[in-house]
Amino acid sequence: xxxxxxxxxxxxxxxxxxxxxxxxxxxxxxxxxxxxxxxxxxxxxxxxxxxxxxxxxxxxxxxxxxxxxxxxxxxxxxxxxxxxxxxxxxxxxxxxxxxxxxxxxxxxxxxxxxxxxxxxxxxxxxxxxxxxxxxxxxxxxxxxxxxxxxxxxxxxxxxxxxxxxxxxxxxxxxxxxxxxxxxxxxxxxxxxxxxxxxxxxxxxxx
Numbered sequence: 001x002x003x004x005x006x007x008x009x010x011x012x013x014x015x016x017x018x019x020x021x022x023x024x025x026x027x028x029x030x031x032x033x034x035x036x037x038x039x040x041x042x043x044x045x046x047x048x049x050x051x052x053x054x055x056x057x058x059x060x061x062x063x064x065x066x067x068x069x070x071x072x073x074x075x076x077x078x079x080x081x082x083x084x085x086x087x088x089x090x091x092x093x094x095x096x097x098x099x100x101x102x103x104x105x106x107x108x109x110x111x112x113x114x115x116x117x118x119x120x121x122x123x124x125x126x127x128x129x130x131x132x133x134x135x136x137x138x139x140x141x142x143x144x145x146x147x148x149x150x151x152x153x154x155x156x157x158x159x160x161x162x163x164x165x166x167x168x169x170x171x172x173x174x175x176x177x178x179x180x181x182x183x184x185x186x187x188x189x190x191x192x193x194x195x196x197x198x199x200x201x202x203x204x205x206x
Contacts, residue, residue: 002042002051007035007061009070011078015062015133015140022204024079026193029070034157036060036067037131044162051157063140065118065131066161073149073179075189077128077196078142081204089132092139093118097130099203100143103195109185116165120145124167125178146179147187 010027034056036045042058045067051058070076079096097120101112104120115121120128130143155173168176180187 002046002048002058004036004042005057005059007059009033009035009059009076011076011142014078014080015135015138016080019080019082019138022079022081024077024196024200024204026078026196027076028072028189029074029076030072032056032153033070034058034067035070037065038062038133039064040067045159047157047159054157056157061131061133061142063131063133063142065129066163067158068129068144069149069154069157070144071149071153073147075145075147075192076142077130077145078140079200079204081139081141083137083139086134086137086139089134089139090117092132092141093130095203096141096143097128099199100128100145100196103192103199106195107185107187107191109180109183109187115167118143119165122178122180122183125183126176127178127180127183146177147189148179148181151177151179151182 011025014023034046042048081092097114101120104112111122113121118130119126128143128145130141133140151174154177
């Protein structure tokens with residue numbers, strides 16, 4: 001039986017209903033974590049025996065979407081937006097993901113596209129997935145960008161999701177997901193964070 005813990009990772013501090021300003025944080029996990037979406041169950045979404053054997057911590061986030069893996073070779077991008085009236089989630093996804101695409105393009109990464117509900121891809125392969133949690137006047141967005149994590153690690157712990165975007169077309173993790181290094185891009189994380197900060201400040205700065 002897997003113990004599922006409440007989401008308490010570094011960006012959880014942004015989920016503050018009393019906040020009055022937009023904010024964002026970028027961070028790299030210190031180890032491997034598995035994070036279930038709000039409606040996911042561990043025994044359906046994960047290869048539980050492998051998770052237990054390897055003692056991988058499992059958490060459940062308040063936002064929707066499918067389960068994800070966080071590792072030191074990924075970058076978590078999290079944003080809090082404050083608004084008097086909440087927009088359609090698709091509007092928030094578009095604004096934030098477009099800013100991320102601009103930041104990546106600024107580092108020379110090409111062939112980027114927006115696919116499905118909230119994915120960013122290189123060609124037909126996913127490099128970033130995101131989800132949103134909304135409460136009162138707050139939107140909390142968080143995404144995982146795969147910098148260089150081996151896709152086989154994803155398939156080791158995550159089962160094929162019960163729901164998938166049409167463009168996935170049933171592809172397994174190896175055929176569906178990629179990372180920047182696999183696509184030929186070696187980036188400096190500090191340069192990427194600088195680009196992200198610049199884009200977010202221009203669009204969401206208070």
